[in-house]
Amino acid sequence: MKAAIFDLDGTLADTALDLMLAGNATFEDMGIEYRLQKDRDENVASRGGKSTIRHGLKKAFGHAEEEKVHALYPNFLKNYENVIDVNSILYEGTLEVLQSLLKLDILLGICTNKPIKQAHMLLDILGISHYFKGVVGPDTLGIAKPNPEPLNRVIEMLGAKPKCSVLVGDTNTDFLTSVAADVPFILTTYGHGVQYQGLNRSCTPYLANTPMDIPGLIFEILKKC
Numbered sequence: 001m002k003a004a005i006f007d008l009d010g011t012l013a014d015t016a017l018d019l020m021l022a023g024n025a026t027f028e029d030m031g032i033e034y035r036l037q038k039d040r041d042e043n044v045a046s047r048g049g050k051s052t053i054r055h056g057l058k059k060a061f062g063h064a065e066e067e068k069v070h071a072l073y074p075n076f077l078k079n080y081e082n083v084i085d086v087n088s089i090l091y092e093g094t095l096e097v098l099q100s101l102l103k104l105d106i107l108l109g110i111c112t113n114k115p116i117k118q119a120h121m122l123l124d125i126l127g128i129s130h131y132f133k134g135v136v137g138p139d140t141l142g143i144a145k146p147n148p149e150p151l152n153r154v155i156e157m158l159g160a161k162p163k164c165s166v167l168v169g170d171t172n173t174d175f176l177t178s179v180a181a182d183v184p185f186i187l188t189t190y191g192h193g194v195q196y197q198g199l200n201r202s203c204t205p206y207l208a209n210t211p212m213d214i215p216g217l218i219f220e221i222l223k224k225c
Contacts, residue, residue, distance in 0.1 A: 003160035007169035010192030019045035022080035046192035146176035164225035
């Protein structure tokens with residue numbers, strides 16, 4: 001069996017603006033005047049909720065205690081659920097990519113650092129839940145990427161093997177996960193990691209400059225399986 005495992009944010013969908021909205025709502029709840037701004041702070045929001053909270057605390061108080069960050073995270077998630085579909089959209093061509101991969105009998109899964117509840121919410125809203133036979137988040141095993149175990153679990157759920165699987169992602173976290181699991185990595189250069197976080201494209205020879213590049217790269221990687 002051949003498997004393609006996808007990250008979610010910055011790989012299948014552009015979610016940065018809604019993560020910023022959730023961050024700003026959380027800052028407001030905390031009484032912090034600082035606000036994330038479009039075209040300036042996507043790099044912060046695209047790293048996730050805890051990173052966003054940490055950034056706001058540092059801006060307001062000059063430091064961020066991890067105990068405080070973890071305590072505020074549930075409130076961030078609640079705020080995120082309220083705005084999860086305001087701006088988030090699939091990258092153009094993503095739906096066609098998923099359809100073409102299924103026609104090639106490639107099993108599809110999700111390995112994300114978005115909590116599993118919110119991951120399923122977003123997949124349902126985007127209308128693509130039914131394409132994926134396995135979805136794993138950081139709370140599935142209590143371990144997050146770049147630990148390889150979440151990726152290994154998705155591959156196991158699909159009934160595939162690492163040597164016949166590929167990870168598609170956009171961040172250094174995804175790349176490190178692929179290395180730890182010894183799974184080939186496709187970098188979506190249009191995603192958050194390259195666009196907002198300055199990830200060096202040289203981390204992998206497999207670069208998807210648009211979603212439509214993904215099927216060909218997967219076929220090339222897995223053709224010997």
